[in-house]
Amino acid sequence: MSEFPSQARAVVIGGGIIGCSTAYHLAKLGWKGTIIVERHKLTSGSTWHAAGLVGQLRTSANITQLLKYSVELYNKLEEETGLATGWKMNGGLRLACNRERLTEIKRQATTAHSFGLEMEILTAQEAQKLWPVMDISDVVGAAFLPTDGQVNPADIAQSLAKGARQNGVKIYEETAVTGIVIEKGRAVGVVTDKGTIRCDVVINCGGQWAREIGQLAGVSVPLTSVQHQYIVTEPMGGVPKNLPTLRDPDRLIYFKEEVGGLVMGGYEHNPIPWKPNGERGKLPENFAFQLLENDWDHFEPLMEQAMARVPGLQQAGIKQMINGPESFTPDGNFILGEAPELKNFYIGAGFNAFGIASGGGAGRALAEWVAAGEQPMDLWPVDIRRFGTVHRDKNWVLTRTLEAYAHHYSMAWPHEELESGRPVRTSPLYGRLKEQGAVFGWKLGWERPNWFAPKGVDPKDIYSYGRQNWFDHVGAEHKAARERVVLIDQTSFAKFMMVGKDAEAALSWIAANDVTKKPSSIIYTQMLNQRGGIECDLTVTRLAEDAYYIVTGTGYATHDFNWISRHIPEGLDARLIDVTSAYGVLSLMGPKARDVLHEVTLSNISNTAFPFGTMQEVMIAGVPVRALRVTYVGELGWELHVSMDGLAVVYDALMQAGVPHGIANAGYRAIESLRLEKFYRAWSSDISPDHSPLEAGMGWVVKLKKNIPFLGRDALSTLAAKKLPKLLACFTVDDPSIVLLGRETIFRNGKQVGWLASGGYGYTLQTNIGIGYVRNPQDGVSPEDVLSGSYELEIACQRYPAKVSLQPLYDPKNERVKA
Known part of the structure; x- marks a missing residue:
């Protein structure tokens, strides 16, 4: 190896699959002077002992695309580098052992179709033909994704490392990072035990040690190491080489073939964190190519489930048990992006035991993010900026991460809320609202009222894929907003x-x-x-x-x-x-909102004196209030921004004044149904970094006609000069038996043209409502094209006729404007 460098363009910390992939893709982008520093040897952290299953489907289109790219890369990498990767595209099976799970996998199959993946729904007998060694006595169906597969994790990482070297990347093993050089809010180098390297960009791919590397730079990387066990059997009769990977979530277990035998592991409901030095200790620096002590007692319940699924395991010899710690995050998604605390310091970590499946795509996305200075596509589900102050607490992160791990194979219920580590941040009204039946949801540490249970109704969610227990109660809140007036605590803004x-x-x-x-x-x-x-x-x-x-x-x-x-x-x-913590927010919404506000303030709040889109300072019950006349529910209303210490007084005054007008509390699920009827967009679903205002039908809020420069103007001007590649539309399905959740496939004139970004129910219109883009990247889409088509939506693998609109479905002046 050449002399240790003092200068580089990019330093990648960590030589696991993510670090090797990121460096490989940076080199492919022409970034000369990229180096990897690894404290021990390449793959010595958690990559070498990963199970190596490669599944592609996720609930996000773009994250699914990243995993699809991993498969494309693994298909060709051995040919490029000459190093074997162990890649096999043998497909992936997912079993369902009850009707609710069957509904879940059917919805997953529809999501796969939306995102361009083949996924078939099979009978138990058809699944057994693909996986002959399993018992199917309790199986009611299965999903099969033929392009899934498996890989040898260490080999794929070494192949990526060789590809990186071939493109100019230098790799320095046995090199420990001990500090990050920071100047004027930017990362400008790394300090190692062999010397300091100045660089333009630092990329933290430190795996389980990424949190501690982040701490060197004052950056929070919320992840936790959890023990993950699996066994490797001796060769077994009846196990073919092309056996698909198998996930059996109802039994919490997974399988893959290996040298004629099986690898079997799972995600137990009582995971054990890896805390080698106690609650406050750091992970050991010398932990390389090591495993933890086997815990057969903890693994036994999974083993019992596995033997029930594969009776042949009862006679199979166990070649090895692997107990290797892996990094997991509080929401089960990995972490990418530039740290909000520090410029030019990027993170790729926390892969929740699917780092091998994500490795190719995540490395490419992170490299493109580094090269361009902004994310190459909407990566919100994995963006490090999805975290907040609560995620800086190591103990809180541990608690929530263990709950997320325990949910890994649980039913993915719609609208499900995790329960651990709550409450953290609460409005001053939290106790009042709870006494009135509020059922709270969680968002970035905040407790927010989702819905209100009337007296005599148990205030908790009961999950299902049908209409859930809160459906009618949210409908009552929706009706109150449309016909009377509601008060919503939106302090968490x-x-x-x-x-x-x-x-x-x-x-x-x-x-x-x-x-x-x-x-x-x-x-x-x-x-x-x-x-x-x-x-x-x-x-x-x-x-x-x-x-x-x-x-x-x-x-x-x-x-x-x-x-x-x-x-x-x-x-x-x-x-x-x-100033989030300085102000509470009460949204007073509904046709009677002015009547209620008039009772509590002497200010002139007539439409002439207080028009829409303006703000005034008013007094309510002796408290100064910043009143914003805006709405996200499509009715007359105000957001009332109040100092936290005055919020309860203002709430009480409004509720008392509202009694003659039928005032009611309302929550966020009512907001969702109300905004769907008005075709109001929601960021991170209907609109995102992948969608322009023009494509979202929001050109009216862009100053293109004014001579004022702004970020993104050039791109919009180019878009405006031609037919758009996609247009956002609103869809209704009147069949009352179905439930829209988002990601349902859109068909126009029999051809797949997109998927729903969000979905729900419009109680005023009494119909299911979805929002999604009609796409035609080759020829473009016009409003006339959208409106001239005949539409269907695929929901849980069945198609239903749908109507389309480019306008709001509900108008308070004309209550039912149906598509």
Whole structure:
């Protein structure tokens, strides 16, 4: 090896599959001067002992595409590098042992079809033909994905490493990173036990040690090491070489073929974290190519399930048991992206035991993110900016991660809420609302009312794939919003202040809509990336010449603050301040909202004096209130932003004044059904970095006709000059027996053209509503094209006729505007 370098363009920390893949793809992008530093030997952390199953389907289209790319890469990598990878495209089976699980896998198959994957629903007998050594006495069906497969994890990583070397990457093993060099808020180098390397970019692919590497840079990487066990049997009779991988989630186990025998592991409901040095200790630095002590007592329940599924295991010899720690995250998704705390410091870690399946695609996406300076596609499910302050707490992360691990093979119920580590952040109204039957959901640490159980109704969710127990109660809240008035605690909104003499100039560049309005104006706007995709979707209220108040969704607090602050042009006097914890928010919505507000304030709140899209300071019960006349439910209403210490007083005053008008509490599930009827878009589903405002039918909120430069303008101008590749539309399915959840496949004139981004029920219209893009990347899509088609939606592998609209389905002036 040549002399140890003092300079590099990019330093990748960690020589597991993700580090090797990221360096390989950076080199393919022409990044000269990329190096990998590995504390021990390549693959010595968790890569070498991974089970090696490669499944592709996820609930996100883009994450599924990443895994599809892994398969494409593994298909050709051995030919490129000359190193065997052990890749076999032998397909993957998933069993269902009850009717609810069968519904789940049918919905998964529809999701697969939406995302361009083959997935077949099989009978138990058809599944047994593919997997002859299993007992099928309790199997009611199965799903088969023929392009899934398996791989030798260490071999695939070594092959990626060789490919990286062939393209100029230098690899330094036995090199420990002891520090990160930081200057002016940027990572500019790494300190190792062999010397300091200055670089443009640092990429943390440290696996289980990624959290501790992050701490060297003041960056939170929320993951936990969990013990994961599997066995390898001696060769068994009847096990063919082309045996598909098998997942049996009802029994919590998985299988793959290996040298004529089986590998079997699973995801128990009582996982054991790896805490080698106690609660506060660090993971050992010398843990390389090592395993943990076998725990047969803990593994026994999985072994019993496996022997019931494969009776031949009772006579099979056990060649080896593997107990290897792997990194898991609080939500079961991996972590990619640039750290919000530190520029030029990227993370690729926390792969939840599917790092081998993700390796090719995640490495490519991270490399492209590094090279371009922004994500190459919508990667929100794995974006590190999905985390918040609660995720900095190691103990909280441990608690929630163990719950997520235990859910790995549980039913993926619609609307399911994890329960551990709650509550963390609560509104001052939490106790009041709980006493009134509030059933809370969780979002980025906040407790938020999802729905309210009337007296005599158990205030908890009961999950199913049909109409859940809250359906009628949410319908009552929806009806109250449409016909009377509701009060919704939306205190969890993320709230920022942009201040400084150049605040207008900064926001004019970042925001796609015109923010050069007079004080008291509310501007609904998106913020775009260089491709014209929507990075943020929020409201901006001008308070003064040098101050704006920004309100965005609860879950996007870290992301949006990071995006806005990182894009303030250099040299401007503009500062972004997070004021979320300073203000509570009450949304007063419904045709009687003005009547209620009139009872509690002396301010003139008539339509003339207080028009839509404006803000006024009013007094309620002795408390100053910033009242924003906006709506996300399609009715007359105000968001009332109140100091936290005055929130309860204002709530009580409004509830008392609302009694004659039939006021009711409402929650977030009612908001969802109300916004669907109005065809209001939701960021991270209907709109995202992959969607432009033009494609989303929101060109009216973009200042393209004004001579004001803004980020993403050039891309939008190019898009506007031609037929768009996709258009967002609203769909209804009147069949009351079905439930829309999102990811259902859209067919136009018999041809697949997209999938639903979101779905639910419109109680006023009494119909199922979905929102999704009609796509035609080759020839483009016009509004006339969309409206001229005949539509069907595939739901759980069955097609249902659907109607389409490009306009809101509900208008309060004309209550039923059906498609």
